[in-house]
Amino acid sequence: MLVRMKFPFVTFMLVLVAVFILGLSITSAAENKAVLSPQQQLKSGIDSLIGVLSDASLKSEAGKKLLEKKVVRLFKQYFDLAYTSRMCLGRYWRKISAAEKDEFVSLFSDLLKSTYVGRVDEYSGETVCYRKEIIQGSKALVKTVVNSKGKEIPVNYKMIIRNGNWLVYDVIIEGVSMVRNYRSQFSSILQKKKFTDLLQQIRNKIAKNQAAKDAVKEPQRG
Numbered sequence: 001m002l003v004r005m006k007f008p009f010v011t012f013m014l015v016l017v018a019v020f021i022l023g024l025s026i027t028s029a030a031e032n033k034a035v036l037s038p039q040q041q042l043k044s045g046i047d048s049l050i051g052v053l054s055d056a057s058l059k060s061e062a063g064k065k066l067l068e069k070k071v072v073r074l075f076k077q078y079f080d081l082a083y084t085s086r087m088c089l090g091r092y093w094r095k096i097s098a099a100e101k102d103e104f105v106s107l108f109s110d111l112l113k114s115t116y117v118g119r120v121d122e123y124s125g126e127t128v129c130y131r132k133e134i135i136q137g138s139k140a141l142v143k144t145v146v147n148s149k150g151k152e153i154p155v156n157y158k159m160i161i162r163n164g165n166w167l168v169y170d171v172i173i174e175g176v177s178m179v180r181n182y183r184s185q186f187s188s189i190l191q192k193k194k195f196t197d198l199l200q201q202i203r204n205k206i207a208k209n210q211a212a213k214d215a216v217k218e219p220q221r222g
Helices: 009-013 038-053 061-077 081-095 098-122 178-190 195-217
Strands: 127-136 139-148 151-162 165-173
Touching: 038 061, 038 127, 038 139, 038 151, 038 165, 081 098, 081 165, 081 178, 098 195, 165 178, 178 195
Parallel strands: none
Antiparallel strands: 127 139, 139 151, 151 165
């Protein structure tokens, strides 16, 4: 059974990914010439996200669908889901075909969206404090603290440079890695079952999430 991590609001929204980058390329020298630092790139994304979530015109039930679309569109700029998918599958990534990789990335993207996008209206003024960034070649770690209802939650972001932009590929919340969490779940399934069974479990989870979302929309009777 696939389970989701429990994230503070701003953090799990930064895990949501709308699209993926097909094909994993080796980082070139040109890719290392980033215009913004990892921390600047991350802050730009989070500031834009908070701006959308704070838009009073999108607070109504009618505005929620537009809010979801804006959030999904925003994440196209800040994530490398293909690399995240590769990390989540670990050694099993090398054992599957190119077509299977494409299907997994697509389904994993849909899984994240179905798990988190319906919660866009939960934002309640959370803020982010940026503490430190550590750059090692084509990768970086940005350390932050999310302030949520008086509680400080340490959240670190692992990033990789792609075509001059720093993109998030893992989020670590209070020491718990999103990538390691999913890798553990996927590995547990693949040790006993086939890759096609994992894909079906992901499809089932997506369908379950959608059914739960539709049930919430159903008007109360009686």
